[in-house]
Amino acid sequence: MSGADHLPLRVRExxxxxxxxxxxxxxxxxxxxxxxxxAGAHLRLTLEGEGRRWKNAYSIVSAxxxxxxxxxxxxxxxxxxxxxxxxxxxxxxxAVVAAHEPGNLFPMSHIARKHLMVSGGIGLTPxxxxxxxxxATGADFELRHFCRDEEIPIFERILSxxxxxxxxxxxASAPFDLSQALASQPLGTHLxxxxxxxxxxxVLAAARDHGWPASKLHSESFGGAHAGGLPFTAILKKSxxxxxxxxxxxxxxxxxxxxxxxxxxxxxxxCGVCLTSVLxxxxxxxxxxxxxxxxxxxxxxxxxxxxAKTQNIVLDL
Amino acid sequence: MPVSGIVSRPTYEALAIDPAGRRHLFVADHAFExxxxxxxxxxxxxxxxxxxxxxxARVGSGAGPRxxxxxxxxxxxxxxxxxxxxxxxxxRVGLRLYAVGLESFVWDVAxxxxxxxxxxxEYRLSHVGxxxxxxxxxxxxxxxxxVATNVVACSGCGANLFVRDHFSxxxxxxxxxxxxxxxxxxxxxxxxxxx
Ligand code: FES
Numbered sequence: 001m002s003g004a005d006h007l008p009l010r011v012r013e014x015x016x017x018x019x020x021x022x023x024x025x026x027x028x029x030x031x032x033x034x035x036x037x038x039a040g041a042h043l044r045l046t047l048e049g050e051g052r053r054w055k056n057a058y059s060i061v062s063a064x065x066x067x068x069x070x071x072x073x074x075x076x077x078x079x080x081x082x083x084x085x086x087x088x089x090x091x092x093x094x095a096v097v098a099a100h101e102p103g104n105l106f107p108m109s110h111i112a113r114k115h116l117m118v119s120g121g122i123g124l125t126p127x128x129x130x131x132x133x134x135x136a137t138g139a140d141f142e143l144r145h146f147c148r149d150e151e152i153p154i155f156e157r158i159l160s161x162x163x164x165x166x167x168x169x170x171x172a173s174a175p176f177d178l179s180q181a182l183a184s185q186p187l188g189t190h191l192x193x194x195x196x197x198x199x200x201x202x203v204l205a206a207a208r209d210h211g212w213p214a215s216k217l218h219s220e221s222f223g224g225a226h227a228g229g230l231p232f233t234a235i236l237k238k239s240x241x242x243x244x245x246x247x248x249x250x251x252x253x254x255x256x257x258x259x260x261x262x263x264x265x266x267x268x269x270x271c272g273v274c275l276t277s278v279l280x281x282x283x284x285x286x287x288x289x290x291x292x293x294x295x296x297x298x299x300x301x302x303x304x305x306x307x308a309k310t311q312n313i314v315l316d317l
Numbered sequence: 318m319p320v321s322g323i324v325s326r327p328t329y330e331a332l333a334i335d336p337a338g339r340r341h342l343f344v345a346d347h348a349f350e351x352x353x354x355x356x357x358x359x360x361x362x363x364x365x366x367x368x369x370x371x372x373x374a375r376v377g378s379g380a381g382p383r384x385x386x387x388x389x390x391x392x393x394x395x396x397x398x399x400x401x402x403x404x405x406x407x408x409r410v411g412l413r414l415y416a417v418g419l420e421s422f423v424w425d426v427a428x429x430x431x432x433x434x435x436x437x438x439e440y441r442l443s444h445v446g447x448x449x450x451x452x453x454x455x456x457x458x459x460x461x462x463x464v465a466t467n468v469v470a471c472s473g474c475g476a477n478l479f480v481r482d483h484f485s486x487x488x489x490x491x492x493x494x495x496x497x498x499x500x501x502x503x504x505x506x507x508x509x510x511x512x
Contacts, residue, residue, distance in 0.1 A: 111434075112434075113434045183411065184409055185410045186408070186410070186434065187405060187408050187409065187434040187439075188433065189410050210339060210410070210411050211337055211413070212410055213436065213438035214438065216436070
């Protein structure tokens, strides 16, 4: 997988959906057709700020069949030095942003007889493209969305174009209980969850408890959720570099800032592409890729999400 | 893991329950009595059902494999598969299905279950009984049941079919190819191959 960002996109328009959520609509900078992006695909943008560069991935929320534009919804997250804040403040209609071809690590099952989606907060975004795809095929679905109480009207508005009878918005203040939904799904239903780690953990555990097989459970955690932690230093043996990883950036971002372009794809600890050997030091694993024993051996690290427990970590890069 | 529709002879594991399931349905093409040890891994309140196709109908004979198990007997595998289709259409995720019997039967069950949305982590197949094969004629597509010999006359076109080890999960049958296509009548010695 190449790390090249060959897809220049022009911002066609932006819309403030709420004080924290902003929709960006992109078109190809050359005015042509955009590459295909299936439901659940994400777009990786290279954002050049003053003296800083971010590579952030956002779920595409526009209809997969429409090749004229791609839309994303960006939540402004603290710290305000992040890429999302940069998008909110500094990227305006007309601007051209470098992107990678859309990738998809969260595709819909083609054999599912029904799609049950459970999202939390901004984790709703991949399901907006699912809903577009479902609308086109008429597949059966149910969506359960969890959000902070005060954000209910915002998400109601975002979801207003879709079949309200099959969508339930749960206030985060209510006790978490999906038993009824999990116990009543027809055979052949696939469950997808996206949102904060804690929510996804609850959803997946509850589903297993109701006898759902792993083959019908799908989850996606989004990049940015992993940023942050204590600062540490990465020593890159092959390149002879010493990289200081700040508290507000990922190890991968820091390595990229230092001028390297290590292989990566999902930037969310799921795909396995960024696996790197650890020569010294102890990783703080935050990925979903390494198996228990592999993870415990501390000989490999997924640099897109994981950090270091030790002050220094020596990598084979 | 082969992905094509035609794979070589499947292998089977001993019948074991999947305790992750919420409800368990056993279907058998004979008077199957599960070993009570099979249920050891289950909490006692987990619903278990046993459906059997019996040679002579003893419908309602009802003694289940354990106290809270429901038993239901059928006059034929056809009737059982019919009832199973109706049931699976109304079932919910959390069910585990176990098919016990001849290869043709367990794969009929698998095909039905797949068609109604179950995948191989939700059903288990256990081959017991004779090794007789269901043979699919690749020439006329007729099915010949209960084949015990290496060569058999096709029930459809009458061709002498050599029974291959290639098993199609989609058809729940072994492939049969005409053996004397070049020299009609030249058939190797017929032996009992699948007792
Ligand atoms: S880039 Fe996918 S696991 Fe790191």
